[in-house]
Amino acid sequence: xxxxxxxxxMTLAGTVCWGVCFWWMRRISIKQNFLLDQxxxxxxxxxxxxxxxxxxxxxxxxxxNEIKEGMEEMIAVVKENTSPPAPRKKGH
Numbered sequence: 001x002x003x004x005x006x007x008x009x010m011t012l013a014g015t016v017c018w019g020v021c022f023w024w025m026r027r028i029s030i031k032q033n034f035l036l037d038q039x040x041x042x043x044x045x046x047x048x049x050x051x052x053x054x055x056x057x058x059x060x061x062x063x064x065n066e067i068k069e070g071m072e073e074m075i076a077v078v079k080e081n082t083s084p085p086a087p088r089k090k091g092h
């Protein structure tokens with residue numbers, strides 16, 4: 001076989017392989033960009049929800065302390081007003 005013909009076919013095969021490889025990498029790149037866009041959007045949603053949650057916690061936190069203080073007062077009042085339990089007889 002003539003070396004020029006062999007070189008032509010090898011060059012043609014290399015060019016076709018380069019084209020297929022370029023197309024394949026382009027497909028992967030498009031999928032990666034789509035996935036990155038989805039991740040960015042998810043990050044924005046998480047950040048928004050975190051901010052809302054933080055605002056709610058800041059709003060509720062003082063109320064939790066007030067409830068806790070109120071409970072401590074109620075426990076103290078109940079202890080003051082409760083007489084000690086009568087001793088139980090053993091064996092019953």
